[in-house]
Amino acid sequence: MEQHYKSRAELKQDVKNMYKGNWLYAILLNIIPAMIVLGAIRIIEVIFLPISVLISEPVNNGQPLALIIFILIGLVSFIILTIGMMLVSYGVMFTLLGWLRGEKINMDSVFNSGFSGFSPKYVKGNIIIGIESSLYFYLWSLLLVVPGIIKMISYSQAIYLYKDYIDEGNKKEYNFGDFINESRKLMNGHKWEYFVLQLSFLGWFLLSILTLGIGFIWLTPYINATNANFYDNLKSKKIN
Structure with a gap:
């Protein structure tokens, strides 16, 4: 048996109501973790760049060991960045879900959100x-x-x-x-609903591109919170 599920408009309105007067927190919540990831990229570059420079000539000369080291450096960097970005994004998702459920949002939670996925x-x-x-x-x-x-x-x-x-x-x-x-x-029974929900942001996505990416500052928090609200609504209404 299933109860009434919120419509796309209702899911989005919940987010608009939550963000009313709190857009600064919403934006920082999504920007600060991204800055953490960018900072991690710079640190990895600083660590591995000298090594890459040292072995670049042997690699160009076709020395197998140097080539293997060069590939391993690239692979390790990719894995670290991919996992780091994934955990940071999960931290934002978790924080937004808690916010939708009534948890208070403040600057501490904004700064800690990027690390909650690492808990x-x-x-x-x-x-x-x-x-x-x-x-x-x-x-x-x-x-x-x-x-x-x-x-x-x-x-x-x-x-x-x-x-x-x-x-x-x-x-x-x-x-x-x-x-x-x-x-x-x-x-089950909600995949099309979720797909259409994502499509409903297409116009805003195109507009954000036309504004040279500035629009994503508002669009990204909007999408992330709406997706979290979709889950919260689905889980709370579905009865096994």
Whole structure:
């Protein structure tokens, strides 16, 4: 049995009401984590640049060991940045979900949001679930684009489900893949609804491009909070 679900307009209105008078927090909440990621990129560049310069000549001369080291540096940098960006984005998602549920937002929570995805109680699951869902999406995308998009939508709620499970203090044993499966079940009958919700931002996305990206300062918080609200509404209304 299912109860009434909020419409796209209602989901967006909730976010507008929440952000009313709080747009500065909303913008900083999404910008500061991005700045953290950019700072991490610069640190990695500073660490690895001297090594890359030293081995650049041997690489150009075709020395195998130097080439292997060069590839490993690139691979390690990519992994660190990818996982870091993923955890930072999860931190923003978690903070927005809490805000929608009535948690107070202030400058402390704004600055800490980028690190909440690194919290010891979340970090292992965040990494594994993020990698697993991305891998499944990639494998399905090898078949055709449409199956990949469908699976991406099916798995989109997994990280929220994991957060709620941990926060609720459940003691039942689980595999991290269980949350991907639970997301798929939760999204049964709601994938098209979620897809249309994302399409509804297309006009604002194009407008943001026309403003040389300035519009994304407002659009990104709007989209992120609406997606969090979609999950909160779906989870609270769906009865197994």
